[in-house]
């Protein structure tokens with residue numbers, strides 16, 4: 043098979059193509075869980091998908107893309123399972139830091155996230171809240187990895203409807219930092235609430251967090267403790 047990727051290809055144009063591919067892959071996943079076409083058609087599509095998967099696999103990376111600096115030195119993580127625009131698994135969640143250093147994301151779950159009838163799987167909500175709480179501690183200057191995460195599911199979380207997820211730092215003690223967050227209806231009605239303890243790995247102190255190779259990720263440095 044001919045591999046149509048050359049070393050001279052513009053990296054940003056290629057990333058844009060991967061973002062579009064991921065968007066279409068998400069639409070495909072929703073089509074799969076909703077389709078009612080006959081078995082022969084399902085089988086034919088599966089065969090086409092197998093061929094497409096083989097084409098993409100002709101040249102593989104060791105692992106998905108991780109933190110990197112985009113245009114203008116802005117850090118990004120396009121391969122992330124929650125926020126990665128180039129990861130079909132991601133919503134992708136777009137997280138904004140408010141002037142008060144809380145974090146906020148507008149989101150809408152899709153049919154592929156279904157758990158109980160007509161609502162989102164609790165583990166999917168937990169994944170979103172885990173990430174958002176992680177963003178909140180990072181925004182406060184205490185980036186870390188999740189130590190514990192506690193959820194309270196108040197009401198079924200619908201898919202296909204606009205929702206709002208928010209989170210904020212609450213306190214810090216040594217390398218431990220706590221945060222709280224929730225997924226809510228646009229009117230503020232809480233559907234799922236989370237609290238979490240994040241631990242800053244000792245190796246992150248004194249440099250950009252989440253960067254195993256140094257501070258070039260551009261992430262906020264860890265705050266003095």
Ligand SMILES: CCCCCCCCCCCC(=O)SCCNC(=O)CCNC(=O)[C@H](O)C(C)(C)COP(=O)(O)OP(=O)(O)OC[C@H]1O[C@@H](n2cnc3c(N)ncnc32)[C@H](O)[C@@H]1OP(=O)(O)O
Nearest residue numbers: 172173176177180187188189190216239241243244261262
């Ligand atoms: C700009 C872009 C932003 C980007 C922002 C991106 C946000 C991403 C958010 C995603 C977050 C994830 O999913 S992270 C992935 C899921 N989490 C993980 O994979 C973590 C795996 N676990 C580990 O790596 C480790 O166990 C650590 C780092 C958590 C802890 O190891 P350690 O550093 O050796 O910790 P250790 O010295 O034993 O303990 C330090 C202190 O923390 C406490 N401690 C340690 N672990 C725990 C725990 N699980 N639950 C409670 N407490 C704990 C200890 O009791 C101790 O308290 P004391 O005695 O001092 O009082």
